[in-house]
Ligand code: HEC
C-alpha cells in the first residue's frame with residue numbers, strides 16, 4: 001500500500017511537470033505567433049503597400065516561408081537591394097502575387113499598391 005502511494009504521488013508530480021511544460025510552450029507559441037511589426041509600409045514608386053504582416057502570419061504560420069534566410073537576418077530589403085540579392089520588387093512580385101493568384105484574388109495592381 002505504501003509503495004502504491006509513492007507511485008501515485010510520483011505520477012502526480014510527472015503530470016504537474018508535463019502540465020507546466022505544455023503551458024510554457026503554449027505561451028512561447030503565442031509570443032512567436034505575433035512577431036515583428038503588425039503592418040509594414042513598403043514604399044515603391046508605384047505606390048505604397050500596407051503589408052498586413054500579422055494577418056499574413058496567420059495565413060502562413062511558418063516564418064521561414066518568407067524569411068527564408070532566418071528572421072534574425074533582418075528585413076528583406078537589407079539584402080534584396082540589387083547588390084547582395086536581386087532587388088526586392090523583382091522577387092516580391094512573383095512571390096507575393098503567385099499566392100494571391102492561387103487564392104483566387106487575381107493580380108490587380110491596386111490589391112497591393114495604393115495608386116493615386
Ligand atoms: C508572407 C511573408 C511573411 C511572413 C509569413 C512573415 N513575415 Fe516577417 N516580414 C515580411 C516582410 C515583407 C517584412 C518587411 C521587410 C522589409 O521591410 O524589407 C517583414 C518584416 C519583419 C520584421 C521586421 C524587420 C526585421 O527583419 O527586423 C520582423 C521582426 C519579422 N518580419 C518577423 C517575422 C516573424 C517572427 C514571422 C513568423 C511568425 C514572420 N515575420 C512572418 C514578410 C513575412
Ligand code: HEC
Pocket residue numbers: 066067068069073074075076077078079080084085086091092095
Ligand atoms: C541575408 C540576405 C537575405 C535576406 C534578409 C532575404 N533574402 Fe531573399 N534571397 C537572398 C539571396 C542571396 C537569394 C538568391 C538570389 C538568387 O539566386 O536569385 C534570395 C532569393 C529570394 C527569392 C527567390 C527564390 C527563388 O527560388 O528564386 C525570393 C522570393 C526571396 N528571396 C524573398 C525574400 C523575402 C520575402 C525576404 C524577407 C522576408 C527575403 N527574401 C530576405 C538573400 C536574402
Ligand code: HEC
Pocket residue numbers: 049050051052055056059060092095096097099100103111112
Ligand atoms: C501564401 C499566401 C500569401 C503570400 C505569400 C502573400 N499573401 Fe498577401 N494575402 C494573402 C491572402 C489569403 C490575403 C487575403 C486576406 C484576407 O482578405 O483575409 C492577402 C491579402 C493581402 C493584402 C490586402 C490587405 C489584407 O490584408 O487584406 C495585401 C496588401 C497583401 N496581401 C500584400 C502582400 C505582399 C506585399 C506579399 C509579399 C511580401 C504577400 N501579400 C504575400 C495571401 C498571401
Ligand code: HEC
Pocket residue numbers: 042043044045046049077088089092093096097100107108109110111112113
Ligand atoms: C501581391 C502584391 C503586389 C501586386 C498585386 C503588385 N505589386 Fe508591384 N510591388 C509589390 C511589392 C512587394 C513591391 C516591392 C516593394 C519594395 O521594393 O519595397 C512592388 C514593386 C513594384 C514596382 C517597383 C517600383 C519601384 O519603386 O521600384 C513596380 C513598377 C510595380 N510594383 C508595378 C506593379 C504593377 C504594374 C502591378 C499590377 C500589374 C503590380 N505592381 C502589382 C507588390 C505587388
